[in-house]
Each structure stands twice: as C-alpha cells, then as structure tokens.
Amino acid sequence: MSEMSHTPWRTVPTVMLTIMMAVVIAMPAIAEEEDYAERRIEMVEALVAAEIISDEAVIEAMKQVPRHRFVPGGQAGSAHLDRPLPIGSDQTISAPSIVGMMTEALSLEEADRVLEVGTGSGYHAAVLAEIVERVYTIEIIESLAVSAEERLAELGYENVTVKYGDGYEGWPEHAPFDAIIVTCAPDEIPEPLVEQLKEGGRMVIPVAEDGWAQTLYLVEKIDGELQKTDLADVMFVPLTREPR
Numbered sequence: 001m002s003e004m005s006h007t008p009w010r011t012v013p014t015v016m017l018t019i020m021m022a023v024v025i026a027m028p029a030i031a032e033e034e035d036y037a038e039r040r041i042e043m044v045e046a047l048v049a050a051e052i053i054s055d056e057a058v059i060e061a062m063k064q065v066p067r068h069r070f071v072p073g074g075q076a077g078s079a080h081l082d083r084p085l086p087i088g089s090d091q092t093i094s095a096p097s098i099v100g101m102m103t104e105a106l107s108l109e110e111a112d113r114v115l116e117v118g119t120g121s122g123y124h125a126a127v128l129a130e131i132v133e134r135v136y137t138i139e140i141i142e143s144l145a146v147s148a149e150e151r152l153a154e155l156g157y158e159n160v161t162v163k164y165g166d167g168y169e170g171w172p173e174h175a176p177f178d179a180i181i182v183t184c185a186p187d188e189i190p191e192p193l194v195e196q197l198k199e200g201g202r203m204v205i206p207v208a209e210d211g212w213a214q215t216l217y218l219v220e221k222i223d224g225e226l227q228k229t230d231l232a233d234v235m236f237v238p239l240t241r242e243p244r
Contacts, residue, residue, distance in 0.1 A: 117167030122148030
C-alpha cells in the first residue's frame with residue numbers, strides 16, 4: 001500500500017499567519033493611497049470651481065496622475081496644494097493651476113504628438129500622456145531626466161519618451177509636433193521649436209522678454225507665421241543651454 005502524501009498540520013496555520021501579516025502590512029499603504037486619491041480629486045475640483053480648467057480630458061487626466069509620486073518623499077503631503085514645490089537641482093514642479101492652464105490652452109486631441117521642454121520630475125508629461133497618443137520630453141539636468149524616465153516607466157506611461165539634452169534645440173527626429181509645451185523661460189521663443197511646430201500647431205511657452213518679468217504665451221502657427229496670445233504673468237526657472 002502506497003503512503004498518501006499530505007501537508008503537515010503545522011504548515012496550515014503558518015501559511016495563514018503569513019497571509020494575514022501581509023494583509024496587515026499592506027493596509028496602511030492602501031489607506032494612504034486612498035487618502036492621496038481623495039486629495040487629488042479635491043485639488044482638481046477646486047481648479048474647476050475657480051474656472052482655471054474646464055476641459056473634460058484635462059480634468060480627468062489630472063484626477064488620474066498620482067501627483068504625490070512626482071515630488072520628493074518629504075514633499076508628498078504638500079503635493080496637492082496649489083503651489084510649486086522643489087524637486088532638487090534648483091528645479092520645481094509647477095503649481096497644479098499652472099499645469100492645468102497650460103495643458104488646456106493647447107486644445108489637445110487624442111491623436112496629437114506633443115513635445116515638452118523641461119521634464120522636471122515628469123508630472124506634466126504624465127498629465128499630457130493621459131490625453132494624447134505620444135509625448136516626447138527633454139530635460140537638460142541628467143539626474144532629473146533619469147529619475148523621471150524611471151518614474152514614468154514604473155507608473156506605466158509607455159507613450160512617453162524622455163531625452164537628456166538641450167531642449168532649446170527641440171527634437172527634430174520626431175518633428176513636426178502638433179503641440180509644444182515649454183516649462184522653463186527663454187529670453188525669446190526658440191527658432192528650432194518654431195520650425196518643429198506643425199502648421200496649425202500650438203505652443204505654450206513662458207518668455208522672459210524684460211529680463212526677470214515673464215509672460216506666458218499661447219503661440220499658434222498660421223500660414224507659417226506666429227500668432228501670440230498673452231495668457232498670464234508667470235515665474236518659471238530660466239531655460240538653460242548647458243547640460244548638467
């Protein structure tokens with residue numbers, strides 16, 4: 001007679017205990033994520049109430065992107081306040097109202113290809129990626145480019161491509177772009193970006209025309225000419241040309 005194999009009785013409680021411990025350990029993390037999700041929705045609803053954003057695609061995108069994942073751990077509790085936050089290397093993540101306003105001004109469509117100059121932590125690229133087919137983003141600070149690329153990949157944004165380099169020159173290999181968004185301020189609108197903007201395309205860019213004072217413009221390319229609309233007075237970090 002063959003001997004029947006069986007699991008020792010002591011193993012069952014051990015397995016159950018392991019599962020229970022894993023659940024108990026996971027519960028605080030789950031609760032924390034739910035809390036961040038509630039704060040994120042409240043943040044977006046406040047922007048809607050203030051009439052800063054109204055486009056449904058932008059609203060839904062900002063509700064989906066976990067903003068707290070794009071700031072240093074010590075800043076996570078402030079991620080949903082409407083103010084810029086430091087992300088290291090003397091750079092900041094823009095206030096939610098600025099992100100929403102700039103994104104909505106581009107009048108994006110699902111099939112659009114967008115170039116972003118100034119990746120930072122990758123938050124704005126993620127918001128764009130929730131709306132459009134493909135996002136190309138350039139960051140001149142190598143450490144930020146590397147960390148943003150890793151973060152975006154970890155969160156599943158497969159339609160974002162990150163490049164370490166000089167954003168002033170754009171990304172001619174992937175041009176023309178339906179829309180271009182610049183999150184750092186040059187002294188003038190870079191000609192390479194104008195050339196890489198598709199006819200009928202839109203660009204949102206802060207320009208420091210008077211030294212320190214900056215104006216955020218919506219730029220549209222009509223019959224090869226640029227038509228500028230003044231959106232707001234802003235304060236962005238300057239666009240730099242030397243990779244770091």
